Amino acid sequence: MKKPADKKEIPLENISDIETKKLAEKALKEIKEEGEIFISSAPGRVNLIGEHTDYNLGLVMPMAINLRTVIVGRKTKNGKIKIISINKNEEKEVDSDKITPQKNWADYFLGPIYLMQKRYKLKIEGLEMIVNSSIPMGGGLSSSASCEISTIKLISAMFNLKIPPKEVAVLGRKAENEFVGVPCGIMDQMASVFGKENKSMLVNCKNLKVEYIDLPENWSFLVCDSGVKHSLGSSEYSKRKAECEEALRILRKNFGVESLSSANIKMLEKIKDIMPEKIFKRAKFVIEENQRVKEAKKYIKEKNKEKIFKLFLESQLGLKNLYEVSCREIDILIEIAWSFKNIIGARMTGGGFGGNIIAIVEKGKEKEFSDYIKEEYRTKTGIETSVRVVKPSSGAWAIKLT
Numbered sequence: 001m002k003k004p005a006d007k008k009e010i011p012l013e014n015i016s017d018i019e020t021k022k023l024a025e026k027a028l029k030e031i032k033e034e035g036e037i038f039i040s041s042a043p044g045r046v047n048l049i050g051e052h053t054d055y056n057l058g059l060v061m062p063m064a065i066n067l068r069t070v071i072v073g074r075k076t077k078n079g080k081i082k083i084i085s086i087n088k089n090e091e092k093e094v095d096s097d098k099i100t101p102q103k104n105w106a107d108y109f110l111g112p113i114y115l116m117q118k119r120y121k122l123k124i125e126g127l128e129m130i131v132n133s134s135i136p137m138g139g140g141l142s143s144s145a146s147c148e149i150s151t152i153k154l155i156s157a158m159f160n161l162k163i164p165p166k167e168v169a170v171l172g173r174k175a176e177n178e179f180v181g182v183p184c185g186i187m188d189q190m191a192s193v194f195g196k197e198n199k200s201m202l203v204n205c206k207n208l209k210v211e212y213i214d215l216p217e218n219w220s221f222l223v224c225d226s227g228v229k230h231s232l233g234s235s236e237y238s239k240r241k242a243e244c245e246e247a248l249r250i251l252r253k254n255f256g257v258e259s260l261s262s263a264n265i266k267m268l269e270k271i272k273d274i275m276p277e278k279i280f281k282r283a284k285f286v287i288e289e290n291q292r293v294k295e296a297k298k299y300i301k302e303k304n305k306e307k308i309f310k311l312f313l314e315s316q317l318g319l320k321n322l323y324e325v326s327c328r329e330i331d332i333l334i335e336i337a338w339s340f341k342n343i344i345g346a347r348m349t350g351g352g353f354g355g356n357i358i359a360i361v362e363k364g365k366e367k368e369f370s371d372y373i374k375e376e377y378r379t380k381t382g383i384e385t386s387v388r389v390v391k392p393s394s395g396a397w398a399i400k401l402t
């Protein structure tokens with residue numbers, strides 16, 4: 001093995017994305033040997049609107065953001081898969097022919113590798129992967145999906161696999177559902193694969209069709225972290241999913257619909273009396289939220305700030321009162337955002353029970369908004385919020401570096 005001092009500089013000039021470059025520079029310092037080195041980069045996302053509709057085969061409107069998970073990696077011959085996390089300052093190693101869930105952060109990388117070994121009959125002798133991410137973990141900005149998608153892209157580049165983009169997203173979700181054990185929908189993986197600069201996406205989760213929506217140039221997108229992630233999040237997520245299945249069972253029996261997203265409010269009202277109240281509330285939220293995504297597309301195109309404000313507000317109130325996935329801290333943070341005089345729209349983003357809110361303000365108002373929400377949130381809760389301006393960004397990719 002060569003000493004680090006003897007190592008050649010690895011060229012990064014072909015990488016135009018500044019965030020990736022920054023993350024890669026640090027990761028490359030950990031590569032111990034020269035030879036073929038590959039790099040992958042996958043974004044996190046914010047969901048503008050369409051929450052908890054993905055696993056109901058409905059519509060979502062995420063945008064990929066300029067926070068990314070970068071992996072640099074190389075093939076080895078020692079029969080081991082070694083993953084080094086710069087963020088955690090930890091490394092994990094498993095036998096490459098005996099990958100099983102480790103019940104820790106490594107599973108977001110091992111899951112996709114395991115599935116790819118099986119599906120594409122890959123012979124992996126060994127791998128070394130160094131991961132560096134700027135997506136906060138557990139903040140509802142899809143750090144897990146970005147790890148899965150970055151891994152799939154990296155392995156595809158290394159083994160010269162041409163996997164169609166939708167299959168990449170499906171594989172990422174499968175890894176999370178079956179290997180990590182989280183019953184998520186497909187939104188986050190779709191956003192990480194299909195992101196585009198300056199655009200959000202309208203994804204139909206039934207057929208995985210993606211339509212790109214131009215975002216007004218003078219709108220700025222900010223994420224504000226509530227600073228909490230309530231542990232009941234994952235168990236409540238599974239409960240909501242089961243409640244939606246129960247609502248669908250009753251709706252299907254009466255109207256033959258194939259998903260909650262193909263039902264409507266009239267149908268729901270007709271069977272209100274035979275549906276438990278909680279199940280009714282969950283179904284009402286999903287049906288209305290799906291409708292809001294369609295309206296959001298129209299109002300974004302029209303740059304109609306008042307209508308967007310109202311839609312985001314109704315989405316948030318539905319998440320709080322009907323779907324019951326908000327929490328005290330998010331409610332406070334949102335109320336503060338809504339009270340900012342130049343706000344265009346604000347709502348929680350992601351699964352709920354903490355994490356981040358997304359707020360839209362006009363360009364030039366970012367600092368004023370950030371100072372305002374930080375100060376007010378500190379006064380009301382004693383918690384510091386971190387505010388980040390995020391930009392709609394491109395989806396995942398991978399290349400051979402050397």
Ligand code: GAF
Pocket residue numbers: 047050051052053054055184185186187188350351352
């Ligand atoms: C999480 C899940 F991973 C997504 O699939 C989605 O259901 C979201 O919560 C809620 O809209 O991010």
